Amino acid sequence: MTRTDGAALPEPLIAALRAAVGPSHVLLDHDLRATYETDWSRRFHGVAAAVVRPGSVDEVTAVLRGCADAGVAVVPQGGNTGLVGGSVPRSAAPRDARGSPRPQVVLSTLRLREMGDVDQVAGEVTVGAGVTLGTLQEHVRGAGWEVGIDMGSRDSATVGGMVATNAGGVNVVRHGTMRQQIVGIEAALASGAVVRRLPGLIKDNTGYALASLLAGSEGTLAVVTRVRLRLVPPLPRRAVAVLAVDDAGQAAAFAARLRRGLASLTAAELFDDDGMRLVMAHTRGEAPFRDRHPRYLLIECGAATDPTEELVSAIAGLDSRDAVVASDEGGRHRLWNLREGHTESINAAGVPHKLDVSVPIGRIGEYDVAVREAIRRVAPAARTFIYGHVGDGNLHVNVLGPDPDDEAVDDAILALAIEFGGAVSAEHGIGVAKVRWLAADRGEADVATMRAIKRALDPGNVLNPGVLFSA
Ligand code: FAD
Ligand code: MLT
Ligand code: ZN
Numbered sequence: 001m002t003r004t005d006g007a008a009l010p011e012p013l014i015a016a017l018r019a020a021v022g023p024s025h026v027l028l029d030h031d032l033r034a035t036y037e038t039d040w041s042r043r044f045h046g047v048a049a050a051v052v053r054p055g056s057v058d059e060v061t062a063v064l065r066g067c068a069d070a071g072v073a074v075v076p077q078g079g080n081t082g083l084v085g086g087s088v089p090r091s092a093a094p095r096d097a098r099g100s101p102r103p104q105v106v107l108s109t110l111r112l113r114e115m116g117d118v119d120q121v122a123g124e125v126t127v128g129a130g131v132t133l134g135t136l137q138e139h140v141r142g143a144g145w146e147v148g149i150d151m152g153s154r155d156s157a158t159v160g161g162m163v164a165t166n167a168g169g170v171n172v173v174r175h176g177t178m179r180q181q182i183v184g185i186e187a188a189l190a191s192g193a194v195v196r197r198l199p200g201l202i203k204d205n206t207g208y209a210l211a212s213l214l215a216g217s218e219g220t221l222a223v224v225t226r227v228r229l230r231l232v233p234p235l236p237r238r239a240v241a242v243l244a245v246d247d248a249g250q251a252a253a254f255a256a257r258l259r260r261g262l263a264s265l266t267a268a269e270l271f272d273d274d275g276m277r278l279v280m281a282h283t284r285g286e287a288p289f290r291d292r293h294p295r296y297l298l299i300e301c302g303a304a305t306d307p308t309e310e311l312v313s314a315i316a317g318l319d320s321r322d323a324v325v326a327s328d329e330g331g332r333h334r335l336w337n338l339r340e341g342h343t344e345s346i347n348a349a350g351v352p353h354k355l356d357v358s359v360p361i362g363r364i365g366e367y368d369v370a371v372r373e374a375i376r377r378v379a380p381a382a383r384t385f386i387y388g389h390v391g392d393g394n395l396h397v398n399v400l401g402p403d404p405d406d407e408a409v410d411d412a413i414l415a416l417a418i419e420f421g422g423a424v425s426a427e428h429g430i431g432v433a434k435v436r437w438l439a440a441d442r443g444e445a446d447v448a449t450m451r452a453i454k455r456a457l458d459p460g461n462v463l464n465p466g467v468l469f470s471a
Contacts, residue, residue, distance in 0.1 A: 007093060007103040009049045013070045017052050017105075020062035025053040025111070036077060036106045037088055040153075042351050043404045044085030044432060046093070048075070049103035055111040057186060057194060057225040063107055064223065065192040068462045071096055073104045073471075074190075075464055076219035078161030079132060081153040083354050084431025086218050086467045087161070094461070094471035102465075109160045112225055118143035124183055124200045126228040129160025136229075145231035148175030152340040160224040166216035168427035170267045170300075170340075173259060173391040175232055177427070179215035184228030187214055189221075190462040200228045213453070218429045219464040221457045235266065235302030239311045240332040244293035244321040248272075248386070248395075249365015251297040254318050255391040256361060262314045264301040268391030269339045271296050275346075275385040276338050282345035285337055288324045297390065298339050300332075342387050346398050349383075353399040353409050357417035358426035361393040367420050371397055374412040382409060394426035410434075414441075430468050438468060 009017075017026045027033050028050050038045040049072070054060045067074045073094050077087045093101035112128035118140055119125065125140055133154040137147050149162065151169030161167075163185070167178045175181070184198040187210075195210055214222055245251045248270060255268035271279075273292050279285055288296075299315065301307035308327045315323050326332045346352050359367045368386060375384050375397075382401035388394045402409050414424045414437050424430070424437045439447045451469060454461075465471035 007049060007101045009072065009103050009105070010070055013066055013072065014050070016066040017050065017063060020066065021052055021054045021059045025055070027051040027053070033106075036080065036108060039083070039085055039088045040081050041083055041347060041354055044088055044091070046089030046091045046104065048089045048106045051106040051108055053108045053111050057188060060107070060188045060223050060225055061192040061194060063105070064188055064190055064462065067105055068190050068192070068460050071102060071460070072462075073102045073465050074462050075104055075106045076160075076164065076223050077106050077108050078110070078130060078158030078164070079153065079156035081157045082161060082165060082431065083356070083428045084425070084433040086429060086431035086464060090432060090466040090471065094465040107223060109158060109223070109225075112160070114226065115139055118145055118231065119200065122200050123231045124228055125231060126184065126198055126200070126226060127159055128226055129158060129163070129224045131159050133157050133159065133162065140231055141234065144234065146234040147229070148181045148232045149178055152343055159227050159229070163215050163224050163227055164217060164219050165427070165429045168389060168392065168394065170269060170389065172389060173268055174266045179212055181229045182211045182215060182227060183230050185211035185214060185224060186226035187222035187224045190458040190460060195222070198226065198228050202230070216429065218431065218467050220454060220468050221463065223463070235264070235304065237303050237306045238332055239301045239306070239308040239325060239327045240335045241299045241311055241315055241323055241325045242288045242335050242338065243297045243299065243315060243318065243323045244289055245295050245297050246321065247365050248295055248368035248390070251295055251390050252361050252364035252393075254297055254320070257318065258299060258314055259391060262301065262310065264303040264307040264310055265299065266302040267298065267300040269298040269388070270390035270395070271298070271339050271342060271387035272385060274383070275342050275387050278349065278385065279338055279341035279345045282348055283337055283341045285341065286334060288335065288338065289322050291322070293321050296338070298335060339387065342385065342396075342398070346385055346400065350400040351404045353402060353404075354428070355397040355410060355413045356426050356428040357395055357397060357413065357422050357424060359393050359395060359417060359420050359422040363420050364390060364393060364395065367395070367416065367422070371413055371416050374416050375399055375409055378408045378412045389426075392426070393422075432466050435466070435468065435470055
């Protein structure tokens with residue numbers, strides 16, 4: 001996306017922001033702003049008039065009020081690991097009613113690091129939105145619990161960002177998505193009002209479920225400041241298998257059988273041979289098999305007692321081409337690296353087109369074949385890697401080669417997902433990357449309802465204009 005110069009902030013707003021969060025947390029200097037202005041994939045970037053780093057909910061509301069009064073757009077940002085351009089300023093600045101460019105302020109949540117004690121009775125914890133998943137995992141493991149979500153971006157992705165994207169990850173087959181982990185939320189609206197419901201009640205049908213609404217709202221409705229999460233019991237004993245399979249359809253069918261018959265299943269992940277070779281080259285990893293195979297299915301089991309035997313006997317009943325199993329930590333890590341290493345290895349090879357689609361599980365094999373063909377038609381020289389959470393029907397289709405601004409390949413992949421009865425986003429969201437596809441997927445009535453909610457909560461279009469809907 002083309003980089004354009006952003007409009008500057010009015011001096012009184014700069015003074016108000018400095019007064020609200022402290023001068024050292026209002027970053028105006030180009031070098032200090034730079035890492036907040038480009039997304040993880042390097043495909044999306046824009047210019048921020050300032051990066052502001054509030055350290056409390058009161059500071060967040062002061063920033064929002066100041067920006068709303070001045071007509072300035074606010075881009076909430078957590079760990080900046082989102083892959084659809086929603087966490088960085090728009091490359092073409094949003095416009096005000098007179099058509100003039102509006103300045104964009106990045107509101108970084110990284111100072112919202114409050115870490116509550118684990119409630120041992122409820123199995124819950126309340127944390128600040130800026131706490132990273134990795135830090136949260138360490139904290140709750142120390143108290144004998146586990147977080148229901150895990151994913152490769154754990155060291156940077158924040159709890160607030162995970163709520164805003166309704167993050168999925170590798171354990172959705174077991175624990176569901178981020179929305180299912182939330183038992184309370186605190187969030188600041190563009191008006192500066194704060195909604196807060198943090199008692200952590202498992203059952204709470206008192207009016208609209210605002211926390212569920214904010215899950216997946218991608219920073220367009222409110223800035224999430226604190227979250228209460230349900231925790232899950234730890235599964236200290238693990239076993240991992242990689243199965244060599246004929247195609248993606250077989251991987252999906254095997255995953256479905258294991259979901260039914262393998263009680264300790266925690267993950268069912270797919271990758272292809274090209275992707276595995278790329279990861280091996282980038283991370284100096286070892287091939288799990290002597291021969292090459294078309295696709296691989298990674299299965300993980302977790303339990304209080306060693307699940308290896310259960311895993312081995314379950315996969316023995318499947319007609320796979322080959323299989324390896326690891327129970328020791330090093331072996332499990334080596335197998336997981338073949339799957340989790342994809343994102344970084346692909347990024348190291350170029351600026352990828354990253355599409356994240358949902359497909360009805362029964363049609364995964366068919367989609368995998370059709371989408372490769374569709375990509376070949378629009379970008380014959382491109383390199384395609386398909387991997388993902390096959391147990392959830394979620395494929396990550398990554399393409400290297402086409403120019404980052406050329407959307408032909410994105411369009412082909414997304415059109416096919418809709419044709420197959422799937423969704424254009426399974427877990428990363430719409431961001432700015434797929435705005436054109438929201439109505440095509442959800443239909444006009446759904447989008448009109450979403451716009452009505454957006455207008456009600458953010459009438460001035462302060463929060464993340466250009467994400468979900470065109471600005
Ligand atoms: P950001 O990237 O900072 O923001 C993402 C969106 O949320 C933006 O629209 C932003 O405006 C909004 N936002 C951020 N914080 C707040 C807040 N406090 N309040 C309101 N809005 C906010 N995603 C998955 O779902 N599953 C995976 O398995 C997965 N694996 C990944 C692996 C790697 C290596 C990488 C780089 C990314 C991966 N992702 C995955 C994508 C990403 O990590 C998730 O979307 C994550 O939830 C984003 O968190 P973040 O803090 O980085 O958010
Ligand atoms: C993953 O599952 O690896 C992530 O969602 C990131 C990606 O799509 O590369
Ligand atoms: Zn994923």
